[in-house]
Amino acid sequence: MLSYQFSDDILCAGQPSETDLQQLKREGYRSIINLRPANEPGQIQHPQQKTTELGLDYHALPITGPGDLNEENTRQFDALLQTAARPMVIHCGSSNRVGALMALRAAHIQNKDPREALNDGRKAGLTALEPLVAQMLGL
Secondary structure, eight states, X not given: OOEEEEETTEEEESXXXXXXXXXXXXXXXXXXXXXXXXXOTTOOSSHHHHHHHXXXXXXXOOOOSGGGOSHHHHHHHHHHHHHSOSSEEEEOSSSHHHHHHHHHHHHHTSXXXXXXXXXXXXXXXXXXXXXXXXHHTTO
């Protein structure tokens, strides 16, 4: 599983396997936030069931693509980060969408400078969506 340690209690990642979920539980993680829509290929089957069977909290905020990188989803994402049990894992397919939302949250919720916000996104796995996110941040 591709992963980025964003902070002491936030791991940003690509799609975890069932084995990865077991390892994350052993490492003390308490919550999983899944940004993948249910119909997106490449996920484990029944991710909520598999996660909760391991004793991890499961939260879903489906981000299907660039059109879902908006203020409403950024606020919902922030609410999840504020309320979900930590330490937590936030994942999508490659951590690119995770990074995009982390950058937008940094700029629009935490009021960070756009360049600092973009760096937060990179630290969380922002890659292919970086040009769009930079444009959204006015860079």
